[in-house]
Amino acid sequence: MSLSPDEFKNALSHFASGVTVVTYSDTTRSGGLTVSSFSALSLDPPLVLFSLQKNISSHDPLLASGQFTVNILSGEQEDLSNQFASGKIDKHELIQKLSCDLGHNGVPYLKGSLSRIECQLEKQVDGGDHTVVIGRVMHASSDDSKRPLLYYRRNYYNI
Structure with a gap:
């Protein structure tokens, strides 16, 4: 019995996740992409990780830049998530x-x-x-007054 890509994607869509946009700057340009595969990895040292699809245009520039910022999106930032996920922008x-x-x-x-x-x-x-990207956290800040943007079964939700 083999697993089809659609069956695998459907099963994964049942895992609710926060939504992030990872931003970066290489020597000439800045960029960003929507990432839902973000996770904490370690407290000591402070490490995070996310998966980066190999065939997208930001793959090589992000890795070459050597640094990035994970922006955890608030419930008001659904449009930003869509814009950074679009291949047409x-x-x-x-x-x-x-x-x-x-x-x-x-x-x-x-x-x-x-x-x-x-x-x-x-x-x-x-x-x-994909490439699994592991980052050492150098600085972090948050706004406790906002609520998260969530992604579940290919739709956005707010809590």
């Missing part, structure tokens, strides 16, 4: 349009997010058609 232009501030690591972060977690690239691990 230039993410560099989007970041410029949003007038993002730069974090301690020099990477743009999204205003209005629940949290931002600024990282240096610690390690990358092959994960089939």
Whole structure:
């Protein structure tokens, strides 16, 4: 008995997750992408991880930059999630349009997010058609007054 990609995706869609946009800056441009595969990895040292699809345009620039910021989205940021997930939008232009501030690591972060977690690239691990990106957390901040944006069964939800 073999598992079809659609069966696998449907099973995974039953796991509710927060929504993040990972931003980065390489030597010439800034970019970002929507990521739902984000997770904490270690408290000591402070490490996080996410999966990065190998065939997307931001794969190589993000890894080459050596640093990134995980923006945990608030319930009001569904449109941002969709924009950073779209293959039809230039993410560099989007970041410029949003007038993002730069974090301690020099990477743009999204205003209005629940949290931002600024990282240096610690390690990358092959994960089939993805690269598992492990980041060492250098700075973190959060806004406790906001509520999260959630993703479940291919739809957004707020709590």
